[in-house]
Amino acid sequence: MADKIKITVQRYRPEQDREPWDQSFEVEYTRETSLLEALNSIKDTQEPTLSFRWSCRMAICGSCGMMVNGVPKLACKTFLRDYAGQEMRIEPLANFPVERDLVVDLSDFIEKLERIKPYIIPKKGESQPGEQREYIQTPAQLEKYRQFSMCINCGICYAACPQYKLNKEFLGPAALTLIYRYNEDSRDGGKEERMKLVNQDTGVWSCSFVGYCSECCPKGVDPASAIQLGKVESAKDYLISMFKKKGE
Amino acid sequence: MDLEKSTRQPYVRPVDSTWWTKKGFYTAYMLREGTCLLVLAFVLEMLGFYIAALTGANGLWKFASFLGHPVMIAFNALVLVAVLYHAFTWFPLMPKALRVIVKDTKSGLYKLLDGKYLVILLFAALLGVTVGGIVLFYYPELLGRLLSPFGLVKSIVESQDPSSMPNGDTMKDVSKLVQDYIGK
Amino acid sequence: MDVVKADVAIVGAGGSGLRAAIAAAELNPDLKVALISKVYPMRSHTVAAEGGAAGVVRDDDSLDYHFHDTVAGGDWLCEQDVVDYFVHNTTRELYQLEHWGCPWSRKPDGRINVRPFGGMKVPRTWFAADKTGFHMLHTLFQTSTKYKSIIRYDEHFVLDLLVRDNQVYGVVTLDMQNGVVRMIQAKSVIIATGGSNRCYRFNTNGGIVTGDGMALAYRHGVPLRDMEFVQYHPTGLPGCGILMTEGCRGEGGVLTNKDGYRYLQDYGLGPETPLGQPKSKYMELGPRDRVSQAFWQEQQKGRTIKTHLGDVVNLDLRHLGADYLEERLPFICELARAYVGVDPVKEPVPVRPTVHYTMGGIETNGRTGTRIAGLYAAGECASVGIHGANRLGSNSLVETVVFGRVAGEEAAKFAAENEHTDTAPLTQIAQESLDKALSLVSGERSESVSQIRNEMGDAMEEGIGIYRTDESIRKTIDKLTALKERYRNIKINDQSTIFNTDWLTAIELGFLLGNAEAMAYSALNRTESRGSHQRLDFTERNDEQFLKHSLATYNPDGAPSITYSDVKITKLPPAKRVYGIEAENAEKAAKAAAQNNGGNQ
Amino acid sequence: MFRKDRSDEPIYWGLFGAGGMVVAIALPVIILATMGLTHSLTDTVMFGEIILSPLPSLVFISLMILCTWHALHRVYHTLHDLNVHVGTLHHLVIYGLAALISLAFIVCWAILVFKNIF
Structure with a gap:
C-alpha cells in the first residue's frame, strides 16, 4: 500500500482572493514520486483549478521553481520520499510577486x-x-x-x-x-x-x-x-x- | 470570463526584517556578520592600551591589570570564540573568489582546483601563525633582540617621575619591585 | 479586443522559432517580428535534447555520406532534394551557433569534437557534453535579445490562426499573465511549436509538447504528412520516461537483457562489437526504430527484466569509468541517480523504449512554405521531408536551425511584399475563434479532462505502438472516436482568466485528440512495414504501393481523409535498408559494382 | 563618494578583505596574549615592550586599523540586512568612525615615537 503524505499548497486567485490562503491535500506516493507528479495528480483528481508552471519534469527547463517547507526547490527534482513522516508546505517562489496559486511574476x-x-x-x-x-x-x-x-x-x-x-x-x-x-x-x-x-x-x-x-x-x-x-x-x-x- | 479587461492583481508578500531568524543558514550568516561587534570592541581595547601607555608606565600597568580582570578575561574569551567562528566561516569562502583550472593528469580533463585544498592550506597558515605568536610571546627576548633597537619601554619607565613609581633603575628591578608591590 | 500589428508572427520560441526570429530580424531589420510562445523561450522542449546536432566536419566524412545515412535511415520516404539542401547547410548553421557562443565540446587542440550516433556511418554529431539542446536553446535565446526588432509575447497561448480565403493574417492569443485576449495581426506566420508526443501516455517529452501548431494548421485545411511515423527512443527511464541520450550508446554504452546478453546482434545489427568500442551502424549504434523493435521482440520472448515500473533492459555504462562519464555524460549520471536511484558508474541503468519524436507534421515544401499563403512551418511540427519514416538521432536539433532560418527568411520576404489588410474582418474571425474556445468552459458538464487524456494515451500506446496490427489500430480508432464524443462534454471548473491552466489543458487536449486521430488513420491505411511504422500483418516494405507520403486532411465532423503524395527520389534509388555486417557487405558490393562500371566505360 | 559613475565599494571591500584575513589569522594570537596578562607585570611590560616599540607597534596598529575597517564595513552591511535603509549619512558616520579610530592609533603611535626620540 503506497504511503500517504499531507501537502499544504498556498492558493491565490486574483479575482476572488484579497490574499493567499492554504489548501491541504492527501497524496499517495511511491519511491519515485516527485512533488511535480504529486501536484499534477492533485490537479487531475482533487483540485483542477490549482495552477503552476511545469514542462520537462527532468530539471532542465527551469519552470517549476517553488518553496518547499521554506526552501526554494524545483518541484520535479523534489521527491516525497525525502519528506516521509513530515508535512510538506508548498508556496510560490519567494521574492517574486504572486500572480496566481504557485505562479509568480518572473x-x-x-x-x-x-x-x-x-x-x-x-x-x-x-x-x-x-x-x-x-x-x-x-x-x-x-x-x-x-x-x-x-x-x-x-x-x-x-x-x-x-x-x-x-x-x-x-x-x-x-x-x-x-x-x-x-x-x-x-x-x-x-x-x-x-x-x-x-x-x-x-x-x-x-x-x-x-x-x-x-x-x-x-x-x-x-x-x-x-x-x-x-x-x-x-x-x-x-x-x-x-x-x-x-x-x- | 471577461477577457477584455485584465483582473491581474499580483500579490506582493511583505518583507519582514526578521527574515534571518527563519532559517538556520541565514542565522549562521548573521552571526558571522555579528562577530564584527566583538572585533570592534577588542580593537577599542587595544586603542585603550595605547592611550594608557601615553600616560606612562603606571597607566600601562593599571590598564594591564584592568585587562586582567576576570570579567575582561571572560569578555576576551568571547571575542576569541567570535574570531574563531569568523575564521571558520571565512576560509571556506576564500576558494570561491579564486578559479584555479588544472589539468587532471589521470583523466586528462581540465578541472577546477578543488576548494578543499585551498581551505586546508589557509588553515595551516592560521595554525602556524598562532603557534608562532604564542612561542614569541613567552620568549620575547627573541623578539626583543630582533625588533626593539630603541628600547622604548625602558625610556618611558625612566622618564616618569620616580616618586610616583617604585624606584629602581633597570627593567629587571622595576618588574621585581612591582612584583613585590603586587604581592603585598 | 486588444490588437497588435507585426510583420512576421512566430508561434513557438524553441530552436526553430528563435532561429526564425533571428533570421527575419537579420534579413530585414525594420520588420517587426512578434515571437509568441505559451512559455518563456528557455522552457521550450528543445532544452531537453541531449544527444547532439549532426553536421559533416571530419575529413573522412562527406555530404553524400550524411545524405545516404539520412535517406536510408528514413527508409527512402525522404524528399531527397530537401535532404540535399539540408546536408549542405547543417555545418554552416552549427558554425554560426558556435560564433554566437554555443559551448560545443572540443578536442584537446580546441577544434570542434564529434561523436558517433545511431545510423550515422561516420561520427558527425556535434555535442555540448550531454546537454546539446539546452546549450543551443540558451545560445539562441540570449542571442535573440541582441535584435531590437524582435518583440516577445511570452506566455501567450495561441488559440487560432486568422485565415481568410487561403491566406493567413495573424493569430489570436490569450495573454495568460494578464488574462486578456490579444489579436496579433501579421503579414506572415511561422509555426514552430514542436512535436505532438503527449498523445502517448508514456513519452520523453515535456508537458508543453501538445502539437498545438499542427492542430491549428490541420483545422485550417493544411494536411498533416506522414503522421503514422512516431519515433520510439530505445532508452528512456521506466516510470517517468526521462530520456537517456543516444550519446550513452555513442560513447560505448551497451544494452543487455536479463541474462546480460547483448541481444541486438540477433536482430540484424550484429556481429557483436567489442565492449567500449562502438562501431557506426553496428549493434547499439543502429537506428532508433530497429533498436526499439529489438526490445519489443525480447519482451515477447520474455527475456526483458521485470520491475515495479514495467519491463526494462539494462543500459550498461560501467565500463566507461567514472571520470569519462563525469566529463561526457554528467547529466545522464545526475538523472539516473535522481529519478531511478541508480549510479551509472556502479550499476546498469534500467531503460525501455519511449515515444520521443513525431516524424510527421504540417506538410511543407522545401522552403518551409505550406498550402496556405503566408503560413510557414519549421522544426518538429513541420514535415519538410528530411526524416521520412524514421529520423536519425541528431538530425532534428540541426533541422531546427537549418529550416528555422529558411522559414524566417521566407516569411520576412513574404511580409515585405505584402501589406496589412484592414483589421475589422480579422477581429470578427478572432472573436469567433475565441467564442469556440470559450464554449468549452462550463461548470455543468461531467467528463474529466485528465481522464480522457490518460485513456487517449493508453489507447495510442496499445494500438499504435512499436508493432501494429489492423485490429489494434481499429480498436484505438474506435476509442479515439468515443473520446472525441466525450470531449464535447468536458467539465472545466476554473472560470478565472489569469493562468487558467484548467481551460488551457482542455484546449491542448482538443489539439492532441485531432493529431492522434490523424496518426491512427494514417497508420491504418499504410498496409506495409517501413521505418518506425511496423505492421505485424504486413511485415514487408511495399515500394510499389507505399513509396508515398500519407496526407491526413481534417474533416470537422468525422474521420480525416487519407490521401497519398509522391516521394521525390533524385540521387538514391530505393534499396534494402541494412545495418551491421549486412551494411558492410552491401557497401563492398556497391563499390565493386562501381569499379566494374568504371572499368567498362 | 569618490566616483559618480560607479560604486566605491572596491575600496571598502579591499580593506574588509584584508581586515578579514587579519582577524582570522592574527587576532586569535593577540587575544590569547591579552588574556595572559594576569600572570605578572613582567608579562605586561613585555607585552608593552612589543606593542610600544616603534617598529612592532607600527605593524600592530596597522593590523588593528585593518580590523577596524573590516568590522565597521560589516556593521554597515548588517544594518542594511536588518532592513535599515542605509544612506550616505550612515555611510559617512560608520566609515568616518573607522577613519577616526585609525587616526587615533596613528596619533598614539606618533606621540610614543615622538616622545621617545626627543
Whole structure:
C-alpha cells in the first residue's frame, strides 16, 4: 500500500482572493514520486483549478521553481520520499510577486537577464571566423566558464538571496553569473561593456556573500562564486580606471 | 470570463526584517556578520592600551591589570570564540573568489582546483601563525633582540617621575619591585 | 479586443522559432517580428535534447555520406532534394551557433569534437557534453535579445490562426499573465511549436509538447504528412520516461537483457562489437526504430527484466569509468541517480523504449512554405521531408536551425511584399475563434479532462505502438472516436482568466485528440512495414504501393481523409535498408559494382 | 563618494578583505596574549615592550586599523540586512568612525615615537 503524505499548497486567485490562503491535500506516493507528479495528480483528481508552471519534469527547463517547507526547490527534482513522516508546505517562489496559486511574476528576473547583453560581442579589431571555421577554444578555456553556462534560469537563486529580497534593484545571482560566463568566454570582447553594470552598487556590490544561492542552485552553478570572481574583476577594473585619464 | 479587461492583481508578500531568524543558514550568516561587534570592541581595547601607555608606565600597568580582570578575561574569551567562528566561516569562502583550472593528469580533463585544498592550506597558515605568536610571546627576548633597537619601554619607565613609581633603575628591578608591590 | 500589428508572427520560441526570429530580424531589420510562445523561450522542449546536432566536419566524412545515412535511415520516404539542401547547410548553421557562443565540446587542440550516433556511418554529431539542446536553446535565446526588432509575447497561448480565403493574417492569443485576449495581426506566420508526443501516455517529452501548431494548421485545411511515423527512443527511464541520450550508446554504452546478453546482434545489427568500442551502424549504434523493435521482440520472448515500473533492459555504462562519464555524460549520471536511484558508474541503468519524436507534421515544401499563403512551418511540427519514416538521432536539433532560418527568411520576404489588410474582418474571425474556445468552459458538464487524456494515451500506446496490427489500430480508432464524443462534454471548473491552466489543458487536449486521430488513420491505411511504422500483418516494405507520403486532411465532423503524395527520389534509388555486417557487405558490393562500371566505360 | 559613475565599494571591500584575513589569522594570537596578562607585570611590560616599540607597534596598529575597517564595513552591511535603509549619512558616520579610530592609533603611535626620540 503506497504511503500517504499531507501537502499544504498556498492558493491565490486574483479575482476572488484579497490574499493567499492554504489548501491541504492527501497524496499517495511511491519511491519515485516527485512533488511535480504529486501536484499534477492533485490537479487531475482533487483540485483542477490549482495552477503552476511545469514542462520537462527532468530539471532542465527551469519552470517549476517553488518553496518547499521554506526552501526554494524545483518541484520535479523534489521527491516525497525525502519528506516521509513530515508535512510538506508548498508556496510560490519567494521574492517574486504572486500572480496566481504557485505562479509568480518572473518578468523582473527575465528583464535583468536581457539587460546584461548576454551574447558574444566580437573583440574589437578581430573579425569572426569564416562561415566554415570555428573559434579555437581549448578545453581549458571552455572550463573557465563552463560551470556558469549551466544556469537554467529557474530563479531559485533570486528566491534564496536575502539581498534581492531587501533590494529589488540588485541585478541578482543568475544575471551576474551570466555576465561572468560571457566575460570569461575566450570568444567574447564585450567585457568592458558589461562591467558598467557589474561596477554599480546594484551590481556585484550588493552581494554580502550569504552563499545561500549556491546552496539552493539545483544545477550546481555556484553563482556565489561567480559574484566573488566578479568582485575581484570589478576591483581590478576600479584600480585600472584610477590611472586611466578621465578624458579617455 | 471577461477577457477584455485584465483582473491581474499580483500579490506582493511583505518583507519582514526578521527574515534571518527563519532559517538556520541565514542565522549562521548573521552571526558571522555579528562577530564584527566583538572585533570592534577588542580593537577599542587595544586603542585603550595605547592611550594608557601615553600616560606612562603606571597607566600601562593599571590598564594591564584592568585587562586582567576576570570579567575582561571572560569578555576576551568571547571575542576569541567570535574570531574563531569568523575564521571558520571565512576560509571556506576564500576558494570561491579564486578559479584555479588544472589539468587532471589521470583523466586528462581540465578541472577546477578543488576548494578543499585551498581551505586546508589557509588553515595551516592560521595554525602556524598562532603557534608562532604564542612561542614569541613567552620568549620575547627573541623578539626583543630582533625588533626593539630603541628600547622604548625602558625610556618611558625612566622618564616618569620616580616618586610616583617604585624606584629602581633597570627593567629587571622595576618588574621585581612591582612584583613585590603586587604581592603585598 | 486588444490588437497588435507585426510583420512576421512566430508561434513557438524553441530552436526553430528563435532561429526564425533571428533570421527575419537579420534579413530585414525594420520588420517587426512578434515571437509568441505559451512559455518563456528557455522552457521550450528543445532544452531537453541531449544527444547532439549532426553536421559533416571530419575529413573522412562527406555530404553524400550524411545524405545516404539520412535517406536510408528514413527508409527512402525522404524528399531527397530537401535532404540535399539540408546536408549542405547543417555545418554552416552549427558554425554560426558556435560564433554566437554555443559551448560545443572540443578536442584537446580546441577544434570542434564529434561523436558517433545511431545510423550515422561516420561520427558527425556535434555535442555540448550531454546537454546539446539546452546549450543551443540558451545560445539562441540570449542571442535573440541582441535584435531590437524582435518583440516577445511570452506566455501567450495561441488559440487560432486568422485565415481568410487561403491566406493567413495573424493569430489570436490569450495573454495568460494578464488574462486578456490579444489579436496579433501579421503579414506572415511561422509555426514552430514542436512535436505532438503527449498523445502517448508514456513519452520523453515535456508537458508543453501538445502539437498545438499542427492542430491549428490541420483545422485550417493544411494536411498533416506522414503522421503514422512516431519515433520510439530505445532508452528512456521506466516510470517517468526521462530520456537517456543516444550519446550513452555513442560513447560505448551497451544494452543487455536479463541474462546480460547483448541481444541486438540477433536482430540484424550484429556481429557483436567489442565492449567500449562502438562501431557506426553496428549493434547499439543502429537506428532508433530497429533498436526499439529489438526490445519489443525480447519482451515477447520474455527475456526483458521485470520491475515495479514495467519491463526494462539494462543500459550498461560501467565500463566507461567514472571520470569519462563525469566529463561526457554528467547529466545522464545526475538523472539516473535522481529519478531511478541508480549510479551509472556502479550499476546498469534500467531503460525501455519511449515515444520521443513525431516524424510527421504540417506538410511543407522545401522552403518551409505550406498550402496556405503566408503560413510557414519549421522544426518538429513541420514535415519538410528530411526524416521520412524514421529520423536519425541528431538530425532534428540541426533541422531546427537549418529550416528555422529558411522559414524566417521566407516569411520576412513574404511580409515585405505584402501589406496589412484592414483589421475589422480579422477581429470578427478572432472573436469567433475565441467564442469556440470559450464554449468549452462550463461548470455543468461531467467528463474529466485528465481522464480522457490518460485513456487517449493508453489507447495510442496499445494500438499504435512499436508493432501494429489492423485490429489494434481499429480498436484505438474506435476509442479515439468515443473520446472525441466525450470531449464535447468536458467539465472545466476554473472560470478565472489569469493562468487558467484548467481551460488551457482542455484546449491542448482538443489539439492532441485531432493529431492522434490523424496518426491512427494514417497508420491504418499504410498496409506495409517501413521505418518506425511496423505492421505485424504486413511485415514487408511495399515500394510499389507505399513509396508515398500519407496526407491526413481534417474533416470537422468525422474521420480525416487519407490521401497519398509522391516521394521525390533524385540521387538514391530505393534499396534494402541494412545495418551491421549486412551494411558492410552491401557497401563492398556497391563499390565493386562501381569499379566494374568504371572499368567498362 | 569618490566616483559618480560607479560604486566605491572596491575600496571598502579591499580593506574588509584584508581586515578579514587579519582577524582570522592574527587576532586569535593577540587575544590569547591579552588574556595572559594576569600572570605578572613582567608579562605586561613585555607585552608593552612589543606593542610600544616603534617598529612592532607600527605593524600592530596597522593590523588593528585593518580590523577596524573590516568590522565597521560589516556593521554597515548588517544594518542594511536588518532592513535599515542605509544612506550616505550612515555611510559617512560608520566609515568616518573607522577613519577616526585609525587616526587615533596613528596619533598614539606618533606621540610614543615622538616622545621617545626627543
